[in-house]
Each structure stands twice: as structure tokens, then as C-alpha cells.
Amino acid sequence: MRRWPRPGDTALVVLLLLPLAVALPRLGGLAGPPELWLTWVGRVTGILGLALMLLAGAVSCRVPGLDRPFGGLARLWRLHHGLGFAAFILVMLHALALGLAAVPASLDAAVATLFPPLSHGAVWLGWLAWAALVVFLAPTFDFFGQPHYQRWKRLHLVSAAALLLGLWHALLLAGEAWPWWLLGLAGLGAIAWRKGVAPRRRHAYRIEAVEPLARGVVELVLRPEGSGIRHEAGQFVYLSPLDESLANGRGEEHPYTIASAPSDGRLRIGIKDLGDASHALQTVAPESRVLIEGPHGEFFGRRFPERDMLWLGGGIGITPFVGGARDLATGAGPGGHVHLFYLAHDESRAYYGQDLEAIAERHAGFTFTTHFYRDLGPLTETFLREHCPDFTEREIYLCGPPAMNAHLQRLLAGQGVPASRIHSEVFDFL
Numbered sequence: 489m490r491r492w493p494r495p496g497d498t499a500l501v502v503l504l505l506l507p508l509a510v511a512l513p514r515l516g517g518l519a520g521p522p523e524l525w526l527t528w529v530g531r532v533t534g535i536l537g538l539a540l541m542l543l544a545g546a547v548s549c550r551v552p553g554l555d556r557p558f559g560g561l562a563r564l565w566r567l568h569h570g571l572g573f574a575a576f577i578l579v580m581l582h583a584l585a586l587g588l589a590a591v592p593a594s595l596d597a598a599v600a601t602l603f604p605p606l607s608h609g610a611v612w613l614g615w616l617a618w619a620a621l622v623v624f625l626a627p628t629f630d631f632f633g634q635p636h637y638q639r640w641k642r643l644h645l646v647s648a649a650a651l652l653l654g655l656w657h658a659l660l661l662a663g664e665a666w667p668w669w670l671l672g673l674a675g676l677g678a679i680a681w682r683k684g685v686a687p688r689r690r691h692a693y694r695i696e697a698v699e700p701l702a703r704g705v706v707e708l709v710l711r712p713e714g715s716g717i718r719h720e721a722g723q724f725v726y727l728s729p730l731d732e733s734l735a736n737g738r739g740e741e742h743p744y745t746i747a748s749a750p751s752d753g754r755l756r757i758g759i760k761d762l763g764d765a766s767h768a769l770q771t772v773a774p775e776s777r778v779l780i781e782g783p784h785g786e787f788f789g790r791r792f793p794e795r796d797m798l799w800l801g802g803g804i805g806i807t808p809f810v811g812g813a814r815d816l817a818t819g820a821g822p823g824g825h826v827h828l829f830y831l832a833h834d835e836s837r838a839y840y841g842q843d844l845e846a847i848a849e850r851h852a853g854f855t856f857t858t859h860f861y862r863d864l865g866p867l868t869e870t871f872l873r874e875h876c877p878d879f880t881e882r883e884i885y886l887c888g889p890p891a892m893n894a895h896l897q898r899l900l901a902g903q904g905v906p907a908s909r910i911h912s913e914v915f916d917f918l
């Protein structure tokens with residue numbers, strides 16, 4: 489599968505360079521004394537930094553289907569983080585370079601360039617945008633530890649302020665304003681969509697059953713109140729429970745993979761107790777309502793590839809494969825053969841084991857093998873080859889805890905499997 493560049497990446501690069509291309513003729517040349525090229529660097533980093541900020545906002549819009557040209561929502565989220573981080577660095581360089589450019593004149597001139605009288609509103613708008621960016625990004629700095637997800641999401645409103653102030657700063661200073669209107673519309677429009685439109689487009693479901701699978705793991709069976717969503721195997725949704733009696737997480741949206749086949753009239757979602765909200769969901773009231781947004785993602789691409797596949801699922805990361813196997817069981821499967829390895833600590837943690845075994849018994853194109861860490865330690869190349877001799881020739885899909893993922897990526901790379909044939913999903917967007 490092609491990883492880079494995806495069509496969406498190309499569109500992003502074009503949009504990123506647009507304001508710079510339009511402004512370039514006015515920026516002068518690089519040749520000359522240091523203050524000239526420092527001014528040039530300061531302006532270019534400012535233009536690129538703000539364009540990156542607005543594009544980071546634009547890609548966060550979460551319109552179902554828009555993630556596809558980028559290779560799925562998980563990859564789009566990584567892009568969003570990368571763009572935001574790069575924007576922060578460039579905005580810092582922008583101020584630094586413009587300040588340094590004035591140093592040869594005098595130190596006072598440098599200070600006055602960065603901190604002019606208040607009447608120079610454009611500069612102060614830039615500083616306010618920078619301050620909003622710092623407040624927003626500070627919780628992600630390592631020494632503060634892992635940010636609390638819901639708090640971090642609420643802080644995103646500060647990032648909207650940063651975009652607005654930055655845009656205003658640029659509109660006051662730019663020669664040609666239209667590229668900024670275009671990017672501003674994309675960035676701020678995306679936020680307006682997320683906060684205003686998307687919540688109204690969610691689908692209402694009722695919880696038909698809460699089926700315990702193991703200690704701390706349940707499967708919710710959801711019945712649509714209206715037409716419901718249409719999905720493909722391996723996709724996920726954002727689920728917001730409305731049950732009044734929930735101790736935590738009521739109304740919060742959390743991503744969960746759909747573990748039912750696309751043709752199933754019910755949505756099935758396996759939920760592991762990993763924190764406050766997922767703990768409360770273990771005892772959510774049957775017949776209470778949930779709101780579903782999505783589907784998102786493209787773990788298996790648009791459809792299963794027409795070649796043999798190796799699926800490696802561990803812990804709750806088994807859910808995309810459960811959805812995939814249930815899809816195969818309806819006869820909607822791929823052209824090739826599928827071999828699923830279920831990596832669990834021990835038999836009691838292989839909570840979907842019986843379902844998967846039953847599918848393997850009925851379906852010749854699907855083989856199922858369990859691997860228990862407690863008995864065998866980490867999965868080895870020998871174990872894989874013993875059960876699936878041609879595993880290195882297959883299209884490979886991984887989903888599981890980060891340590892398992894890293895171990896499997898190393899193992900497969902060590903066997904010469906090209907990265908382009910390995911597809912993995914992480915259950916964490918932070």
C-alpha cells in the first residue's frame with residue numbers, strides 16, 4: 489500500500505505553499521547583509537508557520553470520509569499533531585529572526601521591533617496568537633506527563649483563538665489577503681464544523697444488550713433508532729453514552745472499533761476498562777441511548793485486498809479483526825486466505841476466542857491460531873512460520889498494545905517484510 493504521498497498530502501503541500509508563493513515577489517532577495525536575510529527568514533517562517541497552524545485546524549474537522557485521501561483518521565491525527573508542532577517551531581523562529589534582524593541597528597531597535605507601542609496592533613495580535621498557542625500546547629510538553637484527554641480537548645478552544653488572532657495578524661500585514669482568507673476559511677470552518685455541525689449529525693442508538701466477555705471487558709450491542717450508519721470492516725466510531733446513571737463519561741465521545749459485520753443490523757462494540765469512561769461503560773444501563781459519530785478510518789483500506797493476509801491482534805486490539813472475521817463469516821470476504829493470530833496473556837484473556845474459532849470451523853478461507861504470552865513469551869518468527877509458513881509473503885495487519893506493536897514491527901522487519909505491506913492501528917490519538 490502506498491504510504492507517502494497520499495492525495496491529501498499533496499493537497500496540503502499545495503495549500504501550505506500558496507501564501508508563500510503569492511507573497512514571495514514582495515519579500516525581496518536573500519542576498520545582502522545579515523539583517524536583510526534575517527528579515528526574509530523571519531517573514532517566510534511567519535507565513536509558513538501560520539499556514540501550518542491553519543492547516544492543522546483544517547485537518548481536524550473529522551468529516552466522515554475526508555480522512556480517506558490521507559490514509560485514515562489515525563494518520564490524519566498524526567499529521568494534525570505534526571503540523572501543529574511544526575507551526576509552533578516556525579512561529580518561534582519568526583519572532584526570533586525578526587528581532588535579530590534589528591540587532592545590527594541597535595538593541596533598542598530590536599526590542600522596539602518585537603515590542604512596539606500598542607498602536608502597532610498587528611504585532612500585538614501576533615503576540616496574543618503566540619501566547620494562545622503556548623497555553624494550548626503546554627500540556628503536551630513531556631515534563632507535564634500525559635495530558636488528560638478530555639481536558640486537552642476542551643483546551644482546543646484556545647487553539648481556535650490562536651488561529652483567529654494569527655489570521656487577523658496576517659490580514660493586517662499581508663499584501664495579498666486572499667490566500668489567508670482561503671486558509672482561514674479551511675481552518676476556522678473545520679473547527680465550526682466540529683463544534684457546531686458534527687454534533688447534530690450523530691446517529692442515535694439504543695443499548696440492546698451489555699454482554700460480559702471477560703473481567704473488565706463487555707460487548708455492547710447497539711440497535712439504531714433511525715437508519716443507523718453504514719460501515720466497512722475495521723472502521724471505528726465515536727461513541728457518546730447518554731445514560732443518566734453513568735458515574736463517568738456521560739456525553740463524552742470516545743473512539744471504539746466496530747466489532748460487528750457491516751451487514752449486521754446491530755453495531756457491536758467491545759469495550760475494555762482502560763480508564764474512567766470505559767470503566768463506567770462496563771455497567772451502562774440497557775435500553776439507554778448512545779450517540780454515534782462516524783464511521784472513520786480505513787484499517788483494511790477501502791476493502792480487503794485480493795491477496796492472502798496475516799492478521800495479528802492483541803488485547804482489545806483484536807476488535808478490528810473480530811469485525812473482519814464476522815464479515816468473512818457472511819461470505820463477504822476477500823479473494824485470498826486470512827490467518828488470524830490472537831495474542832493474549834492466557835486463555836481467560838482471549839475473550840473473543842470462541843467466536844473466532846467457530847468462524848474458522850465454518851469458513852475455509854479463515855484460519856485462527858491463539859498465542860498465549862504466559863506460556864510462550866513474546867511471539868516469535870518460529871511460531872509464526874510453524875503455523876503460517878508463508879507469513880512474510882502476506883499483506884499484514886497489526887493492532888494491539890504499543891509494546892506488542894513495536895515488537896511485531898521489529899520481528900517483521902527482521903524477516904525482510906517491507907514496511908509498505910505492514911498496516912497497523914493504534915488505539916491512542918494523543
Ligand SMILES: Cc1cc2nc3c(=O)[nH]c(=O)nc-3n(C[C@H](O)[C@H](O)[C@H](O)COP(=O)(O)OP(=O)(O)OC[C@H]3O[C@@H](n4cnc5c(N)ncnc54)[C@H](O)[C@@H]3O)c2cc1C
Nearest residue numbers: 637742743744745759760762763764765766807915916917
Ligand atoms: C481508533 C481507535 C479505536 C479504538 N477501539 C477501541 C475498542 O474497540 N475497544 C476499546 O476498549 N478501546 C478502543 N479504543 C481505546 C478507547 O478509545 C479508550 O480506551 C477510551 O477512550 C479510554 O477512555 P477512558 O476515559 O476510559 O480512559 P482514560 O483514562 O481517559 O484514557 C485511557 C487511554 O485512552 C486514551 N483516550 C482517552 N480518551 C480518548 C479519546 N477520546 N480518543 C482517543 N484516545 C483516548 C488516553 O490517551 C489514554 O491512553 C480505541 C481507540 C482508538 C483511537
